Amino acid sequence: MRGGSGLLAGVLLLVWGLVYLVTQVLVSPALGVLPTVAAGTALSVAAVLGYPSALRGPRGPRWAQRPVEERERPIAAAGRSMPLRSGLTTDAARRTVELLRPMLGGDAVAIADRDQVLAFVGPGSDHHRVGGAPQTRTTARVIERRRTVVVPDRAGLACNHPDCPLQSAVVTPLAIGSRVVGALGVYRVHPDPPPRGLVEDMASMLSLHLELAEMDRERRLAAHARLDALRAQINPHFLFNILNTIASKARTDPEEARQLLLRLSDFFRYAVRQDGHFAEFAQEYFFVRTYLSLEQARFGDRLRVRYDIDPQVLTTRVPVLTIQPLVENAVKHGIADKVEGGTIRLRARVDPLTRTTSIRVSDDGVGMRPEVLARLSDGERGGPPPESDATADGEPGRARGGGVGLRNISERLDSLFGERYELSITPAPGGGTVVDLRIPLR
Incomplete structure (x- = not known):
């Protein structure tokens, strides 16, 4: 028995003892049973109602009298x-x-x-x-x-x-x-x-x-900063090479030169003006095709492209400016250094069971050096950046064969999805590189 309940029982015994003493011993003649019981009951009720026992709970504000749960x-x-x-x-x-x-x-x-x-x-x-x-x-x-x-x-x-x-x-x-x-x-x-x-x-x-809320704000700022960095990393050599291609076409095929200028305008308009962190895959797909059409004008028959896109993917939402840098890696570090050129393949699928979107960019180019591949595989979740590598174009801070903004892309995916994505880079059988990206379906 709890202390409060035991004390209340003692008080009730005392009450009934006093009632008996007064009505049966001190009063002459003694009161009958009915008046005695009525008096004892009334005093007992008053004691229970007036006593803040464990049964009733301490008196206080009405909100405090409700059960804790x-x-x-x-x-x-x-x-x-x-x-x-x-x-x-x-x-x-x-x-x-x-x-x-x-x-x-x-x-x-x-x-x-x-x-x-x-x-x-x-x-x-x-x-x-x-x-x-x-x-x-x-x-x-x-x-x-x-x-x-x-x-x-x-x-x-x-x-x-x-x-x-x-x-x-x-x-x-x-x-x-x-x-x-x-x-x-x-x-x-x-x-x-x-x-x-x-x-x-x-x-x-x-x-x-x-x-x-503060962590969310910092994560959004970081994601915006990485998106801006990806925009800034659009290779200036790509721009110069395309402009040189357009200049040469202007003499031999003015209409094609005009079409290339329009595509280049579409390319930069999308890269600079795209708002938010996600866009429909159809928009990113158009952006990639625009980029590859410009590169095909430069490389000619040396660059071949194959698309394998599930129609269901077109309406899904993917991070903006994520697929194009992967494709640019394949062009710059896989096909450009191969004399006879090669083929780039873009494949996209939706898996309704796992609710994921899978994107694969592969090439049959020269492939990555083993040490570069090992470094990218170890650092694709935010590992240390390369210390002293440079691209064939002499650009510091980008590993030859290592890619345009891969670390930046990985860090941005971290901020958007946490651990709910997969990014893997593997050598392709027979030469070349395969990049697989799997993200949650949106």
């Missing part, structure tokens, strides 16, 4: 859908305080960053205005000292407004790592602060969501 259920649900997952913005803070107000046992809830109130709901919203500086010194003190402050009365709250209805509060910091970025405040209109532990637990949950 019932109180934690909405908090856990709120944690899974917390608006601050998108970052510490005014709109996210407003939706968060509206969600938290009925859960935290407060009359008003506020979120502020280091400079201003981002959201405030409840009594006092007429002067605790969104966009303005915090009206209480408590918030600034919490952010500065990086610890929770419990305010038991209005004097401690120190609100600048003389008619503020708020009387008590718990204000706790919101942090991203070790950096305090704001504060969560839960206020009441009477001098009985909200439960500190509950407010701090919720602040910890909000801080975790803010950290995840």
